[in-house]
Amino acid sequence: MSSSEPPSSPELSAWHLLLGYVRPHRRALLTGALLALATSATGLLLPLVARRLIADVSHERPVTAELVGMTVLVVANGAIGALGSYVLRRTAESVVLDARRTLSSYLLRLRVPAVDRSEPGDLMARITSDTTLLREVTTDSLVGLGTGGLTLVATVVMMGLVDPVLLGVTAVVILAAMLVLRVIGPRVQRATRQAQEAVGAMGSALERILGALRTVKASGAEHREEQAVHAAAEESWRQSVRAARWAALASNTAGLAIQFAFITVLAVGGSRVATGAIDVGTLVAFLLYVIYLIAPIQQVAGAVTQYQTGAAALSRIQEALRLPAEPPSPPAPLPAPDAEPAELSFTDVRFRYADDLPYIHHGVTFAVPARGMTAFVGPSGAGKTTVFSLIERFYEPESGGIVLDGRPLAEWPLPELRSAIGYVEQDAPVLSGSLRDNLLLGNPAAAGTDLARVLDTTRLTDLVERLPRGLDTLVGHRGTRLSGGERQRVAIARALLRRPRLLLLDEATSQLDAVNEAALRDTVADVARTTTVLVVAHRLSTVTTADRIVVMDAGRVRAIGPHARLVTADALYAELAATQFLATTG
Numbered sequence: 001m002s003s004s005e006p007p008s009s010p011e012l013s014a015w016h017l018l019l020g021y022v023r024p025h026r027r028a029l030l031t032g033a034l035l036a037l038a039t040s041a042t043g044l045l046l047p048l049v050a051r052r053l054i055a056d057v058s059h060e061r062p063v064t065a066e067l068v069g070m071t072v073l074v075v076a077n078g079a080i081g082a083l084g085s086y087v088l089r090r091t092a093e094s095v096v097l098d099a100r101r102t103l104s105s106y107l108l109r110l111r112v113p114a115v116d117r118s119e120p121g122d123l124m125a126r127i128t129s130d131t132t133l134l135r136e137v138t139t140d141s142l143v144g145l146g147t148g149g150l151t152l153v154a155t156v157v158m159m160g161l162v163d164p165v166l167l168g169v170t171a172v173v174i175l176a177a178m179l180v181l182r183v184i185g186p187r188v189q190r191a192t193r194q195a196q197e198a199v200g201a202m203g204s205a206l207e208r209i210l211g212a213l214r215t216v217k218a219s220g221a222e223h224r225e226e227q228a229v230h231a232a233a234e235e236s237w238r239q240s241v242r243a244a245r246w247a248a249l250a251s252n253t254a255g256l257a258i259q260f261a262f263i264t265v266l267a268v269g270g271s272r273v274a275t276g277a278i279d280v281g282t283l284v285a286f287l288l289y290v291i292y293l294i295a296p297i298q299q300v301a302g303a304v305t306q307y308q309t310g311a312a313a314l315s316r317i318q319e320a321l322r323l324p325a326e327p328p329s330p331p332a333p334l335p336a337p338d339a340e341p342a343e344l345s346f347t348d349v350r351f352r353y354a355d356d357l358p359y360i361h362h363g364v365t366f367a368v369p370a371r372g373m374t375a376f377v378g379p380s381g382a383g384k385t386t387v388f389s390l391i392e393r394f395y396e397p398e399s400g401g402i403v404l405d406g407r408p409l410a411e412w413p414l415p416e417l418r419s420a421i422g423y424v425e426q427d428a429p430v431l432s433g434s435l436r437d438n439l440l441l442g443n444p445a446a447a448g449t450d451l452a453r454v455l456d457t458t459r460l461t462d463l464v465e466r467l468p469r470g471l472d473t474l475v476g477h478r479g480t481r482l483s484g485g486e487r488q489r490v491a492i493a494r495a496l497l498r499r500p501r502l503l504l505l506d507e508a509t510s511q512l513d514a515v516n517e518a519a520l521r522d523t524v525a526d527v528a529r530t531t532t533v534l535v536v537a538h539r540l541s542t543v544t545t546a547d548r549i550v551v552m553d554a555g556r557v558r559a560i561g562p563h564a565r566l567v568t569a570d571a572l573y574a575e576l577a578a579t580q581f582l583a584t585t586g
Helices: 014-058 064-108 112-116 120-162 164-210 213-218 222-275 280-292 294-321 384-391 414-419 435-439 448-457 461-466 484-496 514-527 540-544 563-569 571-578
Strands: 344-351 361-368 372-377 399-404 421-424 502-506 532-536 548-553 556-561
Touching: 014 064, 014 120, 014 280, 014 294, 064 120, 064 294, 120 164, 120 280, 120 294, 164 222, 164 294, 222 280, 222 294, 280 294, 344 384, 361 384, 361 399, 361 548, 361 556, 372 384, 372 540, 384 399, 384 502, 384 532, 414 421, 421 484, 435 448, 435 484, 448 461, 448 484, 484 502, 484 514, 502 514, 514 532, 514 540, 548 563, 548 571, 556 563, 556 571, 563 571
Parallel strands: 372 532, 372 548, 421 502, 502 532
Antiparallel strands: 344 361, 344 399, 548 556
């Protein structure tokens, strides 16, 4: 855990969590706090100078020194206050930046099952909305409580020196307000947390719709989905208004207490002036201190309120930081061009995606030698794609063994394991950005000659020449400016640029036309001479060229062999070849 990464123990209070975030910035925060205290100190001196000015006026003495002194204090108050405010705001933004870095880095390391159980929109809200609240809680709550509290104590001391009796009157009113604030605080926290959860739900609803907008439009479901988003937005509005109501009540309680204190002091103080217990200058000075109390009391009240708001945000951030994640580790180097291909074996592997779900694999066993192409076929739901997910260690098997190059897969450091693998997913995802960004995603250092060779191999050269900006053309969100076949070729090219020792192709040519599919089939066959290639395929033309075929059904391996033998020896494979693959050969 880095010095900027907060502790993640669920038993820690919000204060401990907040201190974990601000600890790297403690010097800047202390500087801002000292400047804030200096601002308060200049303000505390003003009533004393004012009392002296009134006394001099009463005795017809010169008041030039007092006027100059008050001018200097006012200018110093403004200048120091502006500098302190800037330092604190800058520090607060730095805290937010660190929190976002920490959280985004952690979310990128989340284990796939944790992502499966989470809503992406809600996770995004924790990075954007929840971390933003740390800005206010850093300045208003942490610093505000410290500087506001010290200023409040200093003001009370000065009031006691001016007149202890009037201080007692003021204290009774202020303590009553504090009791009310203590009741309001927890309600602010609950309302704020519910408001943030509603924001996360709204983000999830939007992410769900925008991620499948074409399907929503084609289904004529815009109105229904619009209502769902509006309902989430309205729930966020209701909870935010509720939080604002409690926060406003807390703020007005503090202001109302000061007004009552001012009226009470004016009444009691006036009677004391009438009896000669104090002079007018003392009463004016005390009233100025009462007015001066407004700022620190509202600061303390705001700190308490903001703490409740920040505690809700911190709680949601910590929930994300407690999700299961892969250990942080630097990326591993990619295989050398002449690296030996990998060999792989599964032995009695059992797996299910969750304890309450049925098993996907019921003792899967097979072996893949180095080099050559192995095809996995079988009905939908047989567990073919899951084989690839287990090889990549997106999931861990419940029992059984997976061995790569004679080494149990669990003993491989994840970066080293994945650097040896090229993986083309079933839907061939393309990221928003340029075509070049997508091609070099797995190997940013790929040389121009390697890139040109792979573009030619995957028949992307013509596409690049047609695009207005060539490789620097933006492909749109999820590659919407490319056809399905083009996205598949981009995904294959991206995998080949990694120079994998083990290439996993999950229906990687399903959206290609016959010409491009034939060309890429030849490419894969050529790659298989120097690399171990595993293919999930639903086309007979792909399967017949494989060195071996693994037939899976209901989470088990029922047959392994070449096409020519399986088509006569295994009834399921013969049926697939006759129906799903549409034709048979040899």
